[in-house]
Amino acid sequence: MTSRVLRAQITLRCCGTAIPERTAGPCWQLFVVMTGLVSDWPVFTWPTSPQVPTVGERAKSLASLGFTLAEDAEWEWCESTTSEFHSHPVQVELMAAAQIRPLDGGAA
Structure with missing residues (x-):
């Protein structure tokens, strides 16, 4: 088992997503925060x-x-507000983060 500790973040995408697939409405996404490009x-x-x-x-x-x-x-958990450039009024958004580690033999 590795001792490498990373961070995961979940956030509500209030206007849907385009990456990795387009969604038609609000959905939650979980990201594993790593070095390198966010797209990776x-x-x-x-x-x-x-x-x-x-x-x-x-x-x-x-x-x-x-x-x-x-x-x-x-x-x-923490909260902030959505950006003013959204097509809807500014609203509260929730985000959460936690320390994570790769599973034994995992993709990391």
């Missing part, structure tokens, strides 16, 4: 829904990308 980061997109993914759903999506939460890690 592992990403998991849940089906279109504003519902926050459960802890179990987050664990399953991390595993599908070859990662798991680091020992004693928890999801830390």
